[in-house]
Amino acid sequence: MPKPLLLRFPLADILPLAEHAAAAPDHRASPYSDASGACLIWAKDNGTYIMSNGLPHLPGKDTHHHVVHADGWGPGTEDGLCDTPVGGDDFAEYFPLNEPLTSDATTTMLEQLRAAVTDGLCWLELGVGTDRVAIAYSD
Numbered sequence: 001m002p003k004p005l006l007l008r009f010p011l012a013d014i015l016p017l018a019e020h021a022a023a024a025p026d027h028r029a030s031p032y033s034d035a036s037g038a039c040l041i042w043a044k045d046n047g048t049y050i051m052s053n054g055l056p057h058l059p060g061k062d063t064h065h066h067v068v069h070a071d072g073w074g075p076g077t078e079d080g081l082c083d084t085p086v087g088g089d090d091f092a093e094y095f096p097l098n099e100p101l102t103s104d105a106t107t108t109m110l111e112q113l114r115a116a117v118t119d120g121l122c123w124l125e126l127g128v129g130t131d132r133v134a135i136a137y138s139d
Contacts, residue, residue: 003084048077049069051067097109
C-alpha cells in the first residue's frame, strides 16, 4: 500500500485561479460528479496540477489552460506518481469554491483561500491517501 503523499501548491498562484473561476460567466462541468459552478480542478496527466474551471479558459504561457503544478510534480513527473496514492491513471477532481468542502466547515473554499493568503500562508496542501484527500493551508 502506498504511503500518503503531501502535494503543495503555492497559494499566491492558486488564488488567482479561484478568483477566475468565481468571476467567470460560465463553467466547465465535472463529468464525474455533480459539482457545478465555480470550481478548482485538481488533475493528473502531465504531472499534477490545479486549474480553474471558468470559461472562457484562463490561458497559460505555454499551454491552452493556465495551470499551477504541485511543488516537485511538474511536467514529465507523471510516472513517479504511479507508486503514490495519486496513482497512474489520469483524472480530474473538482473542488467547489462556493460551498464548504466538508459538512462541518462554516466557510467556503474560496473564503478559506482568501483568508489563508491574507494570513500570510504560502501553501495549499493536498494530503492524498488511498481513500481520501485532505485540504490544508500552511506557511
